[in-house]
Amino acid sequence: MGRHREFDVDKVLDAALCVFWRKGYEGASYADLTAAAGVERPALYSAFGNKEALFRKVLVRYYERYLDYLPAALELPTARDVAVHILYSAIDLNTRYPEHPGCLGINGVLAGSDEAEPVRQALIEARAAGEAQLRERFERAKAEGDLPEAARPEALAAFLLAVLHGMAVQAKAGFSRETLQGVAEQALASWPAGGHTGTAPQVSLSCDA
Structure with missing residues (x-):
């Protein structure tokens, strides 16, 4: 009979998520992960497999918990x-x-060794899926007359992601929230005319990580 697992899997995933978020995939060592999770390396292996498998589980959790917007x-x-x-x-x-x-x-995709290439590809695929969803939404907006006839849904989706990715890098580099809001306002100033003006949403999300 196997040993009873003596730790909370969800809490361990949350702890690992914060480590990967802070240090990226390759920057996060097993020492970092075990220290944050409060479990020994063999237990981490037993529960989640190797580091790549743990990161993939963390990525799913990140998308579900933090990117639900x-x-x-x-x-x-x-x-x-x-x-x-x-x-x-x-x-x-x-x-x-x-x-x-x-x-x-x-943070996890900007650079990496050959060993980290599967993780980088997983992140690229996840973002490509998001871009496809945006493109489809903007194609519908164009068909409904919400966007002008000259609008290019694929370019708008790529533009929005370019701004989002740039702001993520700037946030990591210490840019303030106010500065990033200015970036967003500048990006929206070039948005094709049509539809409502749109205002910044009131966002209040919890974090248990």
């Missing part, structure tokens, strides 16, 4: 509302935790 944004009535909600929600998330600013996905 993305599917919510896609349900808003206009393309501009979608962009406003995503931009300001991302600013809130990127600056909410001083000990691990920025975006876990961006």
